Amino acid sequence: MFRLRRYRYYVFFAAIVVFLLYRVAQNSEQWEAVSASFPHAAPPPKLKPPPTSKTGADSQVDTSLKGISSKDDDLPQRILDNSGKDSSPGKDSLKAEIPDLKNTQQAEDEDDAADFEPPPKSDIAIKEAGVLAYDHDEAAKATTAPVINVPDKNVGKGAMDAENNPVKTAIHWKKVPEHFPVPESEIIPLPTEKPKKIPTIQFAFGKESAENRELREARQQQVKAEMERGWAGYWKYARGHDELSPVSKKYRDPFCGWAATLVDSLDTLWIMGMEEEFKEALLEVEKIDFTIGKRPEIPVFETTIRYLGGLIAAYDVSGGKSGGYDILLEKALELAEILMGVFDTPNRMPVLYYNWKPSFASQPRRAPTNAGVAELGSLAMEFTRLAQITKENKYYDAVARITDAFYEWQESGTSIPGIFPEQVDASGCNRTAQNELEAAQSAADIEAYDETDSNNSLDAGAAGEDNELDFESDVKAKSQPDRLDKAESSVLKRSRKSSALNLNVVKKKNPKTGKVELIAGERILPECVSQGLTSGGWGAEQYSMGGSQDSTYEYFPKQWLLLGGLEPKYKELHLKVSEAVKKWLLFRPMVPDNRDILFSAKITTSGEPETDAKWQYEVTHLTCFVGGMFAMGGKIFEVPADVEIGKKLTEGCVWAYESTPTGIMPEGAHVLPCPDAKNCHWNQTLYEQTLDPAFESRDEQVEEYRERKAKAKAAVEKARMEKQNAQDLRSSTGKTGRPNKSTPDEKPLEDSPVDHNNARVGKRAPVGLEDDTMESRPVKNKKAPALDDDLEDSDPVPGFKKSTISQVPLQDDEDTDEDDPLRPLSHKEWVANKIESEKLPKGFVNVNWRSYILRPEAIESVWYMYRITGDKKWQDEGWKMFEAIVRHTTTEVGSSAIDNVLSTNPKQSDEMESFWTAETLKYFYLLYSEPNLISLDQWVLNTEAHPFKRPKSSFGV
Template sequence: MFRLRRYRYYVFFAAIVVFLIYRATKDSEHWETVSASIPHAKAPPKSAPERGFGITNKQSSGKSDTRFLGEDDDLAQQLLEKAEKEPEKVKIPDLKSTTTEDTGDKFEVPTPITTTDSTDQTKVLVYDKDAAAKTTTAPLIDIPDKNVGQGAKGAGKGIHGAPGAHNTKTQTATTTIHWHKVPEHFPVAEDKIIPLPTGKPKPIPAVQYEFARESTEAREKRLDRLAKVKAEMVRGWDGYMTYAKGHDELRPVTKTFRDPFCGWAATLVDALDTLWIMGMKKEFNEAMLEVEKIDFTTSEFRSEIPVFETTIRYLGGLVAAYDVSGGKAGGYDILLEKAVELAEILMGVFDTPNRMPVLYYNWKPPIASLPKRAQAGVSVAELGSLAMEFTRLAQITKENKYYDAVARITDAFYDWQERGTTIPGIFPEHVDATGCNRTAEAEIAAKKAALEEEQNQIELERSDSKTFKGTKPLSADEIDSQSESTKDDLHTLNRRSAAGTPNDDGAEKTKILHNGEEVHAPSGGAASAINERDPDTFESEAQSGFLDSQKEKQKDKCVAQGLAPGSWSSSEQYSMGGSQDSTYEYFPKQWLLLGGLEPKYKTLHTKVAAAVKKWLLFRPMVPGDPDILFSAKINTQGNPETDAVVDWEVTHLTCFIGGMFGMGGKIFETPEDVEIGKRLTDGCVWAYENTPSGIMPEGATVVPCAEVNNCHWNETLYWEWLDPLFESRNEQVAEFEKQQKERKTQKAQQAKMKGHKNLGVASGESGSSEGRIDNSRPVDFDEELGSSSQEVAASGLDTVGIHKRAPPTPIGPSPNSNSNSGRVSEKSTQAPDLEDGPVISTNSDSTIASVTDDGQVPLSEADDESEFPDPSSPMSHKQYVENKILSENLPPGFVSANYHAYILRPEAIESVWYMYRITGDTTWQDKGWKMFNAIVSQTRTEAGNSAIDNVLMTNSGKTDEMESFWLAETLKYFYLLYSDPNLISLDEWVLNTEAHPFKRPI
């Protein structure tokens, strides 16, 4: 019985334990739900429209035979398995709806890009927003720390709540710092926000050529090239995911990584739309898992965000991937959520007095919360190349604040162009974006200082007539007792004598000026006032007043102005190249993106094109006389008509301009500009085809033609450009040859004189040992001539300094010498046989002379400079040019190629692609194929492709860098060059400077 009761107690306690475990399990479900991983739901099924991808209204579905090769591998199970292994994540609440039912917005939500064999698009990641809304009840959301850039390590969000909401975070045990939204110092009132243009987009002329159906042979050739381009993409992507997943860039030679862009997986984000466009859906879905883990609110690599690069690569990459994958209908909501997360952080850069952005943004809250102002020396490209990304985000989210941020920059450029720049229409490379006229501030400060000086003078004169009247002079001892800083004032005071003026209480007081301050003394006089004060205290108080005055002067007294030149020198630089390029590129593209509803962009582009044609375009003088163009760089002190210094440069970054002129010519109906675009693009193709590697250098120079329509190759002129000092060089050579001739004449006369002297000795004392030449040592001409200097002087020969002025002349070997060194050996010198005739041989360090029977002294073979040139001789013009070409490995036509690297840049193939799509001329495909083969052959590595350091060599060394734009731009442009022309049609899409396609409004 006792045992049974004991069991009852056991059962009772067991029941309690089970109940507690059950309750604990139920209580934990709430937290598990809050931090659950992203559920994997099927996206709405996609159709494969009969018209193909991006086909225009002008084209029928029957025109296109090319479609993507889709990937039907089922990822659902793989994604679920990976999700179970990942740390639990926080839901991101709904963004503002992107539907257009009640907004009146005319921008159509983009439809997904589809292919004939990729209709199954259920394997995507979506957020279960309803479940997140029900379970997220805690007022503070804990964001776990992440090891940024470590791929699968860690998970979490960087932004929570609706766009623009204040984001609250709690830190974990680590010291990771996260960005959070801070109050703005210079907010824009709600009614002052510039809204997106509204209304139906204007009719815009077609950009893309209407391609006809291609032949079977042409199609096979194109598809073969297409496959090879994709193979490069596959290898590069696999190398990145294997060795650098989660990091910014792959080092393809050493198979490591680097993180120049905050460690937010730049290559992965940059390449998202390329993966989709190339039909690499499996890789795209794998990348989605990594995108979800990026935390833009923190970085362990940089304390400053490079705003320009971050905007075009990350923000542009996310928005474009959202567009090409179908937008809202595509089901990849994470892309838009991450874009908004990043945009909210970047919006802090516009919080300045004039709303011009800070372009290197310290995101850490203690610094981000401080007032800031834009910089005075920013580049045009960094300032003006944010427009497309923020505009497209505003269109998708219906948030005007994103458009307002960049519209103010556009307005500033428009205002500056209207006010006028040194070269009307275009802008100097460096811009003062502070909004403060420093010159005006200096002028105002100078006027203020002059006014203060005038006031001080008036006060001093007033004190002369009133203050110091009747003051008793001080003795010398009394003055000496004061501090040094007051002695001058007291000596001045002694020279004045005046009665004191009554103060407010009837007593007299005296004014003393000390370091600009007034000191009031009682009726006892100035001396008693000074003597009663401690000198150190007196000086301290005066100095304190002075500092307060200076602080007041140093307060920010900004004289408002618009954009202005920002160079630290008086020189301004204008070009279409680096630090300037993409701002000009964005003017016509923004016009397209806004449906032609904002006319400022057309005005901006039209004036830029006119300025470039007038000031920068030139035809180079190169072999074969090709009809090509390049864009130069101008440096001016403010009057380019007279002081312009032109660099006739050929730079890879400027190669985008062919596509810009081509597109601008089409949409603004300027056929001349399309032709200019062709010739500019052909210029970059020429630069590729005429180097040993087949790749264009980063930067070079050429000879400009005097006339664009009358230009022929002139090698003499080309050599003169290679050697700008050719005139003075020829003069130096002529002078040197003249001097050498004089030296030879003197040397011959000297040798002849010595021969006569030695012959006389030999014939007079033939039996004496003194009568023979001592051949036991080389003969020293200085020693021999020194003993008979009077005889030499009497003969009229000037021998002074012969061996000092003329360097030793290299000589050939003596016929009797066994030496291979070119000099006569001391041991090999034999005594002459006088019975054979009066021949004297002398051996010195520099000369061999012989005297023939008739007494003449011929030049030795060593004096023949054609065989042994003098090393001190200046180079002739011909020698200099030949040496320059050889040492620098310059191809014909290039004057210099000092920047001879290639870092996998896309600008040249970008313009080739535009020209093909605009003109329909398939020769552009052939030109591009030569470029592709050259690039791949020189840059390929096992894990990807690497930048090289010298395109003027074949098999140049690799620099172990693979920029993110290799996958994002260069390979994308090559792929699109050989794809179905309807893929990313220029009549439906517009690409940012990083080749990210944004959907055009319809």
């Protein structure tokens, strides 16, 4: 008993500890519930990878990606074994779920500590910014994208450094609250009706002869061989990186390092029957981490058409949901959720170069004021198809608003009605009115600033790792209030350094010092006077079907097909575009064989094209897509004339291929338009005059040169005769009756225009030129006249009497112009010299961009024309193009761009763009395939040649 009393205190405290532990255990579920409510949960414990032997260079990289081995031949069974199986049966199996990603909790570095997290955006701040404030209560109910946590994954080969090591960074993209969300009630839904009956696009091909089939299949196998070689080179030397450098056998990462060639080529692998390579590539696809990249910004247009389009098309061609390759849709959704942030602007027009890091992505922003038409309008097909597959209307809403903006702009009118200028102001703000508001606000800010204490301080907050929000450097010293009346408000000026953001600066009294201070709050947008899309930049506008504009026009009829003809806006947009192109841009070039072909020009105007339009009659490879666009549009909208126009446009690009020494079309050139497109014949004189704009004055300059030369020659002859006469006079008055020999000290006659010692020099000098510098130029050394005094003093031949008349020297041979480097060229000579020095193919006025970078646009239109007309001549034309390209671009491990198509031995530039395997080789392969492979009546291809399945039932399923 005594011993129990001795230890009673220890027993008491032990009981308390046990009780507390019990209470904690009982409440653990509540703690877990609270933890789960946070938007970014801690990552799950990593799976322990199987042990690997590490011996020098063969050591394996430790991977925590769901236990997947890093060995190439160890493919996930859920990818390889699910082909042809429906992995998610049930009534909701048709609806794909957005992957539940988890936040990466890595060691924080100094950059992370500097990340600026703004307070929630208030309605007051939005209204002060002069933009429409959505109903946030309603928006809270909207089906906007849920907060996505970043997965704790191994950084795959899509994000490796130059030494092939994982990129060490703690900065990942993460979902941030939207500043301008779309309420659920305002989301634009996909059309829900059954697709309309659309006219047949493809030709009704008959039975193929054995001979034709043998030829076609032989050509197809050669195309596939090029794909196999290029893919093997990429896989060995550039796997996981964007592009192969096929000459140096290295790699490049011009995009975000997300394996562009691999993702871009997935559907090509499937279409060509390279199924094993396709399955191997899926392992690399799963390693790609879209939440981190090698570039500080995401190029939205290129990322959408290559990556998002590539993933969706690979999912479609491999069987969709029934194909079992769900990783493709999962990755497409992961990327799409990141890209959706670009639409969070006041007018929902996209930011086209998206700084994905949280410190910037969390800030309000506007669309650019100088967007390219193609960048802005070429997102529609990819997000629409994703919406059809997932039944998520938010993806369609994002791009439907862009279409609506283009439709309204076309309705209100542009300088050339029907088409749009190359540069677009998509900000939604009237800059002129906005500048007036900012000037007024600046004056008000300065006045308010003067009222504050001169010792006030401004806490601008820490800048993010991007240095995009470095406001502190703009804060003016408070000890210099006298300078404020000569400068803009520092608050307003910050908009130039923070992507059009302003600090929401408020006055607060410091409780410690009692002084009023200016405190930096959340970032707000400057005031805005709303407007729709309008011309961007300043000065003249440019209109064409070429680069920076092309694919937006291409998407109008294709988007109509993808939506089953249920959205009439796309048909109206296309028909007005085609009419404008026919009226303003199409022209027939004058070519040596009088071929009836067409090209599309570029127009520059200051707003009055009827009077100030200037045409550039260009021939660009990028514009060659327009032949296929016209032909397909003519079929689906039943305009037969447009099919014929498409044929002539495609033949124009074929002619451009045939005209060069390499048999490959240059990237850019100019030609001469026919004066009359209906009656055009080759005119050599007109062509030469176009090559030489100064042809009228050039022959006159030659005549003037010859006159000056004749006068100079006469002056020299006159001086020589005067000298000779003077010598005769001295000889006749001499004592001996013989001419006096001049001594070294004897000076020439003062009235002689040419002295004795300079006579030969003057004869060789350039004729008709006055300054001394011209005399130093080399001329042909002609034989000089015989003026030797020894010959003059010699005795006469016996039997002859010495003449008292001085001997006339022998004359020069008749002078010729050809050897005179100072003679101006005649018009004929100038033209011949231009053609020779620039190696101009006949019919070309100039070739200003001589390279070929493996582009697909010409063969794209050739393929469309074959599938639409059934004419086998297009297969023959395509084969000549293919052979020429392979001849000059082939390397040991792939194909390379070349620098000069006008040279018989062009230099390879060590670049293999991802569209070589994604587009160019795919179009060549389909040109020699069975017509039912990617039939135009079942599929529609995006601008990167990625096939999307056309819907047969409502909602695109």
